[in-house]
Amino acid sequence: xxxxxxxxxxxxxxxxxxxxxxxxxxxxxxxxxxxxxxxxxxxxxxxxxxxxxxxxxxxxxxxxxxxxxxxxxxxxxxxxxxxxxxxxxxxxxxxxxxxxxxxxxxxxxxxxxxxxxxxxxxxxxxxxxxxxxxxxxxxxxxxxxxxxxxxxxxxxxxxxxxxxxxxxxxxxxxxxxxxxxxxxxxxxxxxxxxxxxxxxxxxxxxxxxxxxxxxxxxxxxxxxxxxxxxxxxxxxxxxxxxxxxxxxxxxxxxxxxxxxxxxxxxxxxxxxxxxxxxxxxxxxxxxxxxxxxxxxxxxxxxxxxxxxxxxxxxxxxxxxxxxxxxxxxxxxxxxxxxxxxxxxxxxxxxxxxxxxxxxxxxxxxxxxxxxxxxxxxxxxxxxxxxxxxxxxxxxxxxxxxxxxxxxxxxxxxxxxxxxxxxxxxxxxxxxxxxxxxxxxxxxxxxxxxxxxxxxxxxxxxxxxxxxxxxxxxxxxxxxxxxxxxxxxxxxxxxxxxxxxxxxxxxxxxxxxxxxxxxxxxxxxxxxxxxxxxxxxxxxxxxxxxxxxxxxxxxxxxxxxxxxxxxxxxxxxxxxxxxxxxxx
Numbered sequence: 128x129x130x131x132x133x134x135x136x137x138x139x140x141x142x143x144x145x146x147x148x149x150x151x152x153x154x155x156x157x158x159x160x161x162x163x164x165x166x167x168x169x170x171x172x173x174x175x176x177x178x179x180x181x182x183x184x185x186x187x188x189x190x191x192x193x194x195x196x197x198x199x200x201x202x203x204x205x206x207x208x209x210x211x212x213x214x215x216x217x218x219x220x221x222x223x224x225x226x227x228x229x230x231x232x233x234x235x236x237x238x239x240x241x242x243x244x245x246x247x248x249x250x251x252x253x254x255x256x257x258x259x260x261x262x263x264x265x266x267x268x269x270x271x272x273x274x275x276x277x278x279x280x281x282x283x284x285x286x287x288x289x290x291x292x293x294x295x296x297x298x299x300x301x302x303x304x305x306x307x308x309x310x311x312x313x314x315x316x317x318x319x320x321x322x323x324x325x326x327x328x329x330x331x332x333x334x335x336x337x338x339x340x341x342x343x344x345x346x347x348x349x350x351x352x353x354x355x356x357x358x359x360x361x362x363x364x365x366x367x368x369x370x371x372x373x374x375x376x377x378x379x380x381x382x383x384x385x386x387x388x389x390x391x392x393x394x395x396x397x398x399x400x401x402x403x404x405x406x407x408x409x410x411x412x413x414x415x416x417x418x419x420x421x422x423x424x425x426x427x428x429x430x431x432x433x434x435x436x437x438x439x440x441x442x443x444x445x446x447x448x449x450x451x452x453x454x455x456x457x458x459x460x461x462x463x464x465x466x467x468x469x470x471x472x473x474x475x476x477x478x479x480x481x482x483x484x485x486x487x488x489x490x491x492x493x494x495x496x497x498x499x500x501x502x503x504x505x506x507x508x509x510x511x512x513x514x515x516x517x518x519x520x521x522x523x524x525x526x527x528x529x530x531x532x533x534x535x536x537x538x539x540x541x542x543x544x545x546x547x548x549x550x551x552x553x554x555x556x557x558x559x560x561x562x563x564x565x566x567x568x569x570x571x572x573x574x575x576x577x578x579x580x581x582x583x584x585x586x587x588x589x590x591x592x593x594x595x596x597x598x599x600x601x602x603x604x605x606x607x608x609x610x611x612x613x614x615x616x617x618x619x620x621x622x623x624x625x626x627x628x629x630x631x632x633x634x635x636x637x638x639x640x641x642x643x644x645x646x647x648x649x650x651x652x653x654x655x656x657x658x659x660x661x662x663x664x665x666x667x668x669x670x671x672x673x674x675x676x677x678x679x680x681x682x683x684x685x686x687x688x689x690x691x692x693x694x695x696x697x698x699x700x701x702x703x704x705x706x707x708x709x710x
Contacts, residue, residue, distance in 0.1 A: 180210040188234040213279040224286035225250040254318030256645035304393040305346035314346040317643040327360040344587030349386040351376035367404040396424035434621040440482035475515035519566035551600030578611035606648030617665030635660035666708040
């Protein structure tokens, strides 16, 4: 998880907050499900915090201070915070957002108390990161009233408002899983949810809320609409019992059931206390085609929907003396296709996820040909300014080309070329770009006059897998202590990227950032690498080692392992260029 400093936020909601609110509510229908403790270790000593409720004679400022303090209760609960509210306000205050802050002003006022928060960020009702709070919303007003002779808050912002440090300690980065519009591959959506015994419940509640409206065409859920968790997800002996209430969806096809179960399996597997689950909708237990009603969170059936694409080759590729080689990174051999049998003058290249096809830049063109076989490469695009291409799981080949009017974005599918307009990327100068293997995200390094920016756009598709549009590219915060330029970026998981910058001729740094922009730039601990590092060789598949590729005057390339456990372990290989993985 990204650890930053917590801050107050005045208008944001998180799935976690939704979970917290529901802990204080009684469901209006269906049986009560008692949540059991997860099988994981208890919270560390010192994490327990039970703030006091209002005291007799408290001033309005004391009440507001107490209300803010009460929201930092651990284990998470809102019961104490509600005591600072007047009777009618207690019923109305159902926080479904989270606002974090780095600091706040002292409460001021009597009939109306005002507090201003600094460094405020927001998390949405689905647990999604929403970025900085608008300036006007950083001023919190608390109208006050007297109740039984004591001051109480008459109306409170409908959000959980907590310091950023508290948020970082109590919430964790996770993903909920939807499908691409064709139903072939899972698309992970980052969320920020409570740790501990609430994790499974928070994840499932976020999942059932479905994709945000802005992601229509990017991803879809196979859960019927209108379903919700009865109270919480009970976890007992590593089994999560997911009981849903809502309208009867009627008969569901075997494929729909399989895809619902896959979404749940990938979502719940992030809770270390859960190894299997059951699913009840209404009063009916969900079973698969074999009649089984208990499902492991990890199974061959569910792995086939892996967002890093389960069928992707794990081979390493590179150029040696201009010819394509492949295999284990320390045992690369020449391939038998056109790019391996002779030097065709290619530069940066990308191999399709299935390992069958190469797309290579060089000689002012983009050529596509087989990894193996006698078929000769075909020129797919001509001109200067071509960047290293990218492939997704559907064999769409993506390319960005810088021209006199800025960058153009396009893809090739079924032999046909298609142009795609990406606001915030098209027309800019693009230094490097990535496309996620599930095809849902395009990340680009946009070169500015004074500094580089990282932006991400979501890609929409129709039911046939053709691009139907894109979202405006949003920034991913990045900051280096020694440069304003980015050398390279690469996937380290389906939802994180590595960012490389060169501080000097002798020192480079790599930072790992969340693709949703939630990583606070100033709080990232960089991985230092000695020497000149022109690019990265990374993969979203966890089985493949991420490398920073260093140049060496005497011995070719040195590959510095940038994985957390093996950071800076170096492997030196002679005579290679453009080391890469598939994708």
